[in-house]
Amino acid sequence: MLNFFKNQSVNLRIFRRVSTMVFPKILLTRTMPPETQKLIENAQDIELIHWKDGSIPRDQLLKLVPGVSGILCMITEKIDSEVLDVAGPNLKVVSTNSVGYDHVDLNELRKRKILFGYTPNVLTDATAELTALLVLAAARRMREGICAVENGEWKKWSPVWLLGTQLTNKTVGIVGLGRIGAATAHRLKPFLGANGKIIYTANSDKQAATELGATRVKFDMLIREADVICICCSLNNQTREMFDYDVFKVMKKNVILVNTARGPIIQQDDLIRALSEGLLGSVGLDVTTPEPLDPDHPLLKFSNVTVIPHLGSATLETRTTMGNLAVENVLAGVRGQPLPSPLEL
């Protein structure tokens, strides 16, 4: 059976099989890493509709989704009742290329008995590594150092210039000691020395807490006591804007705050206010509201804030493994097989 693809536009490719049979359609909303892309293009029992150039605009998503049996989406696509209505009754499975699923209306999927696949576990190491990187970068004023070199402000070595702080003896507070929170704590623990502490709150993985020697505390206590706060929880109604001005006000003055989870867990206008008032030590953000952040955004004016563009899982190894899992989820769903990585709805 031969494949051919029809170049509908610069952005779109449709892979059809040369056959009299009708194959289930899968909409893939982005170009994946090469190995993953091959995996889905080589599936002989589907018709692939591939939006290949950048993030799919909402109107194109709504135009391409009617009649599909599977959707392989990214965190950038809102999968809500409108998309599901337009997709229609053929839709069997939604597979997201992410561990987070705040962009997907799970209630609507449940109501319609549509299966849902996601990619937990496989991105834990990459995301924890990046969280630890942001903590260290914030502590050692990495952004200011790089800017100083690039702007010609690097004069002679000085005993008092760009002094950061080190993690020895510090208390690290993990908000959300789940997979990523625990893996982050494991990475940071060796920096703390014998007198450092790990405290945590919410979504606790008890076994991980025991292995880490971490202490569970109330949120109010964590924000007061921690020298370093890592936001590793998922975004939901309880965690949305959990970090607001009242929270920033009671944090330690030199606190290091890192968010690699979701932007809206922080009330960003309040963060800007707290930074303007000098309430926080140093901030590292892999996630913001919105994404992407405008280059003129006020948040980027603070030299003690490092913002990177949602890179938590962005290694070739992890994005390939994630992508392959997301492809296996969507293929299993359209084939009527159990998903390798489902979320029970």
Ligand SMILES: O=CC(=O)O
């Ligand atoms: O943010 C990334 C993810 O949810 O995988």
